Amino acid sequence: MCDLFAMSAAKRSEAARSLPVFGVRARKNMDGWGIGFFRNDRAHVEKSANRIYVPGHLHDSFQRLARVIRSPTIIAHVRLQTSGKKDECHAHPFVLSFLGTDWIFAHNGKSPAIESYRSRGERLEAGSDSARTFEYLRDYLLFYHRGDPMVYSFVDALKRSTSRLMKEYPGGYNYLLTNGSVLCAFTNHRHFMLLKDSRQLENALLLTTVAEGLSPEPWQVFKAEEGCGLLLLIVGGELLLKQVVTPLRG
């Protein structure tokens, strides 16, 4: 199963300590890696189809990027191929621009049903469930939030879109979505581990799917109840709110 990492801080920060630990602890995933971040409000992604780890060595570029990337929000993904080809194009994160800003998206899970989804908007080149999931969320975020932002705030629109996704294309979804200011983390399978105010890693809010966390500190487990999803909204290094998401009825 792929693994996810995110760091959110109040100002531009590095993840020079936590990213390499993440790379090592997620090394069972051998089909590529990627790091997404923001510079001057624009999304940037560096990714590769290579293994993140060969015995004794973390990928050279991953190590170097971990040292120099500086951004208020950084997300990373280590891939175990379950859908789509094994190449750089299918490695996460993905980027789309909508609602007047760039968005970075990374996903793990298994949701083959969504592969049949055909967006009428801009399409990602990758042919995987993750790419289709991102397009689906983009399409319905625009439909709800841009349609009537006073009825559907951004969080309400994302909840509604995800709720609809769970109903129309049932599956296991774990995703991270960020525009640099706001980080949304959703899970309806597995869990997220969160840590604030780390003394060993960065003084930011850290999130990962790696079960044991990234340090021997008291990581908090966030897991959805059976049949539901859990959406976390993180802004400026703070957990702002937690929302339960249920599949749309009717």
Next chain:
Amino acid sequence: MCDLLAISAGFDYGPREYLPLFAERGKRNVSGWGIGFFREGRTLVENSAESVYHENQMHDSFQRLARVIDSRMILAHISCPLIGGQHDQAAHPFTLSFLGHSWLFVHVGIVRDIDRYRTRMEPRLDVNIPSARIFEFLRDRMVSMVSEDPYLGLLSALSMATRELVERYPGRYNYFLANESVLLAFFNFRQLMMLKEHDTLGNVLLLTTVEEGLSGEDWRYIGLEGDSAGKFVVIGGADFLYQQSL
């Protein structure tokens, strides 16, 4: 009645256009003004007891500040002479540091008995007006709740703190609380007006208590539902993230 303005963006925004428009709309509030913003995570506050407008001329410093401030989060307050009175004219916005952030706070409204509140935390705000006690109360309760549960969530903590505040000290509240990344607004009277504006560098979101908004653009009305005891509005970057009734 005093008025409030918040400007939130995903980049350091220069409020050259909207701060003067806010001052213009607040001409009737003739007893002081204040502007708070962030630079490298620290709060900076500039305020004055002088009228923002005098004899059809905008206050010189207010004009100049509007030209030079740039920040992802800007709060402004224009004081009224009648309610909240002359005594608080040079006080807003207030600033306190807690929960790992510097915070700015502005408030309008009338609250009974809140001046009896005595915080046990430091620092205390060295001014004897209701808005200062409200800010201390919210700080105290949020710090207490988050120390018990660090993963409670900021909005839950603020929501519970505000519920306690309104129950213990009934009154009219309309406040903006912001750190460098997020704006949390609450009101249980009047309304808020919101505008998402496209700047050359990106989007900007404006929130104000001024009834008609600040311009002829498409300002959106945010009001209270029928039996609601109040409403929270959450803004991050230029995004209207969430609204929740108390």
